[in-house]
Amino acid sequence: MLLIPCPFCGARDETEFVYGGDAGVERPRNPETTTDEAWTDYLCFRDNPQGMHRELWFHRDGCQRWITIERDTRTHELGAVRLSRS
Amino acid sequence: MRRQPFRAAEGGHLVDRSEPLRFDFDGHRYEGYQGDSLASGLLAAGVRIVARSFKYHRPRGVWGFGSEEPNAMVTTGIREDARANLKATEILLSDGLEAFGQNAWPSVAWDMGGAVGLAGRLMPAGFYYKTFMAPTRGWSALYEPLIRRMAGFGPAPAAPDDAFYAKRRIHADVLVAGGGPAGVAAALAAARAGARVVLADENVRFGGALLRMPGEIEEGDGLAWIDTAIAELETMSHVCLLRRATVTGYYDHNLLTVAERPDDDVEPSTPAVRLWFVRARDVVLAAGAHERPLLFDGNDRPGVMSASAAAGYAHAYGVLAGRQVVVAGNNDSIYAVARLLRGAGVAIAAVADSRSGGGVPDLPCRMGWVVERAVGSRRVRGVLLRRADGKPEDKGERIACDFVAMAGGWSPTLHLHAQARGSLDYDEERGLILPGRAGGVNRSAGAAAGRFDLDGCLAEGWAAGLAAATSSGHERPVGPPPRSPNRSAGDAPVSWQVGPGKRFVDLQYDVTAADIELAAREGYQSVEHVKRYTALGMGTDQGKTSSMAGLVLLSEALGRPVARTGTTTFRPPYTPVPIAAMAAGLVGEGRDALRRTAADDWHEAQGAVFTAAGLWRRPRYYPRDGMEEVETIEAEVRETRGGVGIVDVGTLGKVDIQGRDARVFLDLIYANRISTLGIGRGRYGLMLREDGRVFDDGVIMRLGEHHFYLTTTTAHQHAVMQHIEFLLQTVWPELEVYASDVTEHWFAAALAGPGSRALLGRAAPELDLSDAAFPMMAVRAATVAGLSALVFRMSYSGELSYEIAVPADHGLALWTRLLSEGREDDLTPYGTEAMGVMRIEKGHVTHAEADGRTTPDDLGLGRMVSADKRGVGKRSLDLPALRQKGRRQLVGLSVIDTQARIPPGCQVAESSDMKPAPPLGHITSFCYSPTFGRAIALALVENGRARTGQTVHITSPMTGLSMAAEVVPPVFYDAQGTRLHG
């Protein structure tokens, strides 16, 4: 179980958070001119990297902030942690 | 009552001889002392057979001393109090304890399976796999009934376990796993340095190996030094000492679990097991080592046991495992064991040392001799010794004894280190697998790291404790480390095989050396496969004593080095943890917080029947004297539609939205346009997920220029907040919008029915309720029943209706004042059942319809989606999959037979025959409609809208019921909406 250092609340147990997926996914700026393929890519397709992964977590039982975490998918080692809204 | 024939005249630092206890084993009564384990009590009483083996039903006795015990599995208690698969070595004796040996019928002493030797022939290595491949007739007719009778562990208890289990979560700087010399030294050093320390040990007393064999520390008795150190730790408020507490798991980010089995008789509220979750900055792994067995024919006979355990029973409990012993082994520990046993009154028949040369003059040593076979069946009566380097035809020498203490060397406990994904190194010269690079933040010390001398354990433990304290930021001076003159512990050479016969590797699962060789001959290469094929190490002891021998034998059989074979994966828990301990706090009352609306006290006083809605409880209906539930719900509906009703809607999620860009944002998160809403007006809004499916719905009210108030469904309060924050913080951070969950701040009640205007008119006299002044979907601030309130005119029931919201603290006052004001109107409080009936009659969707798969168009809400604006989910609605023909669409179903009632879980089918066929759709909501006098339903049906007017069948293959129904538009009640105006 991860111990996540929330920039607001300090180190907190994983059970306080909700996982929010790949932080690298960007919503297309103009959805209406985005092709079906590109939109479906945005909706459904994610990389499954072995190693460092930038991902979103929501501190549901804490400050209600979305934070971006670097996590090694092999070891759960955490890298940089920051607020998603910079 | 039997006396204690195998209790020595004196000795036993764990027992209190002034306090005798009585206990029963397999129906016989025995006596032991306070402080005994069940194992030591049984040995003292002379009980040698305590269990039958898993596969062969061979008689088995006590083998070990603690959690490594593979044999002595027992059940304590009977019926609902029964606890199965406990180790006799871990059970504290208590007065009146009842225990039973396992896996035997009628008893361990006289077991039918063992008597006929049946089980063995049925179950060679891999018998599961081979048997399943035989014709199935053989399985069901012959194997299964026999195996079911013969195999398995203790019986499952007959009733739920009503014992108390608990969990506790703590943070620590340093967790020390294991309270032997290394662990206590580590804890003392870390605690003196200032670190918050948790020291956990599985025994009743700290001391580890010193509990079993005496040693010297700081020019005195080792155990006395341990006691002094523990006394010092006990004075420190930043130290937590846990006895009878096994560190069972090592998880990510240094989270470790500790299963504590507090002494039963402390107080009634003491849990049977307390499961600790310790988040430690650093961990010292000092869990010691397990003694290895020697592999000879009959090494499983009752009386053949671990040498250190035999010594331990004499030293800790003053209990002798027999009168005459053969001590056999491959390392120097056998001399200390033999001397200790001799001092306790045991006759030493022989000390067989497999190494040649050396020996000691005070003991009958046989240098270069090994045990070839244990003689005796129900208990050992002697051994056959032979020269280790002799020829096969050499005659051995038979030596009489009634127990055998075998010392095959030590295997460090690597479990926690390996669970943390640390690497393992094989030291070929010493025949040891040692912890290598650490996985989590931890360090191994003492025997767990391959240090077997007392002085080395102390030094290593002390250094590890200091390092762990330093790494967690504590550096106060700690003084010099403790020393011991015991500085050598000769390592054991690796020698596993002696002669033919039944040489057991895994005692618990009856895996022999021959089984492992057979697996290798049959082509198994991977140690993980061999484990599953033979069941080696799969017992509740997790192969603590067997894994190393199995590994070496497999490597020999495959002709390759041990390092290449590798080990199986170490998985938690290290020792079995009752599921009840893991479930503590997760079942029954108190599992979840209970949310109650401000009017809950009134509902309860009224005797309301409640239902759960997420964490909330809501009145389902209000029972009436002499009326059935169904009648009551119908009456609540009828009286609301015909007069006026009131319902508690305080559970709806409520979000306050403010900020310069609030209108822009609301247009983005709702499928329909919100920005055109005037101040003082409200609008029904539909929220989509980005994939185009309906996510939630509610009402948005505009209270000011940049101020909105919106409701969510009760179920999605948290999900909507998370969604809003996600969009605001990650997608459109440039928008200036502030969202606050104000669900708890507001209470709300809805007045519904044609009489609601008159009632509200009296409660809020200054409010103009005319259609012109207060139209549908308007919101007004007003004083209602003397309380400041927001009043919304909206309807869920289909009747003229007002929702009144007040700050939650005024909720109960609002509710009771409206109730008393409404007495002359026959105001009817109604619950979720009546509310559900009215919303089905009115065709409103809930999450039964918006189930995460349906689009707005599927639900008949396609026209709500604003064509000329962007928004979450909008783009997805143009994807081909969401536009294709044949999607299930929301329809109403009106059951033709007025007597028929719809059972739960129904399908919609073309025909009534219930033959397997793809259904047309499924029922999402159903009820008996008192308004229409028949059962009605909402359903998602393939091309449903085009089927309007057709007859379909509602089928319930589970109950065999089927009924014809007409497809109708989903709004059954007042499709023109005239009743909304009263």
Ligand SMILES: [Zn+2]
């Ligand atoms: Zn936080």
